[in-house]
Amino acid sequence: MIWFLFLVFISSCAVKVEEREKYLEVNCPKVIRTTARYCEYPKAFSNLVQTGSKVKVTNEENGKHITIAVFRREDVEGLCLPYRYSNYLGKDPFRARLEVERCGKEGIVRCPSYVEGYASWYGEPYHGRESAYGTVYNMMGMYAASRDLPLGTLLEVQNLENNKKVVVKVVDRGPLKDDRILDLSYGAAKELGMLGRGVIKIRAKVLRCGD
Numbered sequence: 001m002i003w004f005l006f007l008v009f010i011s012s013c014a015v016k017v018e019e020r021e022k023y024l025e026v027n028c029p030k031v032i033r034t035t036a037r038y039c040e041y042p043k044a045f046s047n048l049v050q051t052g053s054k055v056k057v058t059n060e061e062n063g064k065h066i067t068i069a070v071f072r073r074e075d076v077e078g079l080c081l082p083y084r085y086s087n088y089l090g091k092d093p094f095r096a097r098l099e100v101e102r103c104g105k106e107g108i109v110r111c112p113s114y115v116e117g118y119a120s121w122y123g124e125p126y127h128g129r130e131s132a133y134g135t136v137y138n139m140m141g142m143y144a145a146s147r148d149l150p151l152g153t154l155l156e157v158q159n160l161e162n163n164k165k166v167v168v169k170v171v172d173r174g175p176l177k178d179d180r181i182l183d184l185s186y187g188a189a190k191e192l193g194m195l196g197r198g199v200i201k202i203r204a205k206v207l208r209c210g211d
Contacts, residue, residue, distance in 0.1 A: 024110055024111050024112070024113060024206065024209055025109060025110055025111075025209055026050055026103055026104065026108070026109045026110070026111075026150050026209050026210035026211075027050075027210065027211070028049075028050055028053075028100060028103035028104070028109060028210070029100065030099065030100055031097065031098065031099055031100075032048050032049070032097075032098040032100070033060075033095070033096070033097055033098070034046075034048060034078040034079055034096055034098065035077075035078040035079070035093050035094070035095065035096065036057065036059070036078060036079040036080075036081055036089075036092060036093065036094055036095075036096035037078070037079070037080060037081070037092040037093045037094075038080070038081050038082070038083045038085070038086050038092050039076075039080040039081065039082070039083075040083070041080060041082055042082060043069065043071055043082065043134065044057075044068055044069065044070045044071065044079065044080065044081050044082065045070065045071050045072070045073040045076045045079075045080045045134070046070050046071075046072065046073070046076055046078065046079045046080065046098075047072065047073060047074050047075075047076050047077060047078075048078070048079070048098070049070050049072065049098065049100060050072065050103050050104040050105075050150065050151070050152060050210050050211055051071045051072035051104065051105060051133050051134050051151050051152055051211065052069055052070075052071055052104055052105025052106075052132075052133075052134065052151065053069070053070050053100050053101075053102060053103055053104055053105075054067065054068075054069060054100070054101045054102035055067065055068060055069070055070045055098050055099065055100055055101065056098070056099040056101055057070075057079065057081070057089070057096055057097075057098055058096065058097040058098075058099070059089045059090055059094045059095070059096060060094070060095040060096065060097050061090070061094050061095055062089075062090050062094075064088060064089050064090060065089075066085060066088065066089065067101065068085075069105075070098075071133070071134030071135075072133070072134065072151075072152060072211050073134075073135070078096075079096055079098065104150050104151060104152075104210060105132065105151055106150075108148070108149070108150045109150070109210075110209065111149055111150065111153060111206045111209035111210075112206065113205070113206055114203060114204060114205045114206060115149075115181050115182075115203075115204050115206075116181075116201075116202070116203045116204070117179075117180065117181035117182075117201070117202070118179060118180045118181065118199055118200065118201055118202070119157070119175075119180060119181060119182040119183070119184055119194075119199070119200060119201075119202045119204075120175055120177070120180050120182075120183055120184070120198060120199045121183060121184045121185065121186060121188070121189035121194065121195070121198070122139075122145065122174070122183045122184075122185070122186070123139040123185070123186035123189075124139065124186075126139065126172075127139040127186075131143075131171040131172045132145075132151060132171065132172045132173045133151050133152065133170075133171035133172070135171065137171065137172065137185075138185075138187075139185050139186040139187060140185070140186060140187040141185055141187055141188075142166060142167060142168045142169065142185065142187055142188050142191075143168055143169055143170075143171045143172070143184070143185040143187075143188065144157070144168040144169070144170050144171070144172070144182050144183065144184050144185065144188065144204075145170070145171070145172035145173055145174035145175060145182065145183035145184075146170045146172075146173070146174070146181070146182055147173060147174065147175070147181075149170050149206075149209075150170070150209060150210035151170055151171060151210070151211075152169065152170065152171075152208075152210045152211035153169070153170040153206060153208060153209055153210055154167060154168070154169055154170075154206070154207040154208040155167065155168050155169075155170065155182075155204040155205065155206060155207065156204065156205045156207055157182070157184065157188065157192065157202050157203075157204045158202060158203045158204070158205075159192040159193060159194060159200055159201075159202060160200070160201045160202060160203055161197075161200055161201065162192075162193055164191065164192050164193055165192075166188050166191040166192055167207065168184060168185070168188045180199065181202075181204075182202065182204060
């Protein structure tokens with residue numbers, strides 16, 4: 001009986017560890033089948049891959065294929081390709097096979113459970129520019145820049161000086177200074193009460209690794 005209870009305990013621990021490990025990994029299927037069409041965008045977008053992924057796109061109806069970077073947009077269902085690819089891949093819509101050759105822009109596929117250190121913020125000079133994520137940076141949004149975390153990662157950031165918290169999405173690369181771990185958007189910095197300070201100590205819990 002004791003041996004049985006021990007096995008049950010070990011099994012439950014293994015499940016918890018496995019769940020935690022999955023939580024810290026980017027969701028990145030190797031092969032995806034979906035519908036592709038052409039759109040008025042300068043780059044390819046999909047709601048099915050990590051942003052910036054290197055993807056081999058095959059038209060399953062004629063066998064033609066290309067390998068391109070595909071960026072993430074939640075409002076795009078399936079795959080949206082720039083019109084310049086239509087001369088090669090053929091008419092849309094078509095059944096597409098997506099083979100992910102690199103997950104995300106840099107191939108980062110794991111997250112620590114949290115990070116702790118100093119954070120600064122960035123605003124006006126970068127407002128309206130394209131972010132590393134592939135979308136336009138809005139300084140009033142809840143965003144962050146990180147050197148190491150996968151783009152799309154969700155963080156709960158806590159100001160360790162006043163305990164205020166905010167949830168942000170990693171959309172950029174930075175900070176430029178080595179002694180800081182995050183650059184926060186103006187909007188997030190305002191919520192944390194750090195605009196006057198400029199640099200504060202924070203603890204950021206990973207809520208989701210990548211998209």
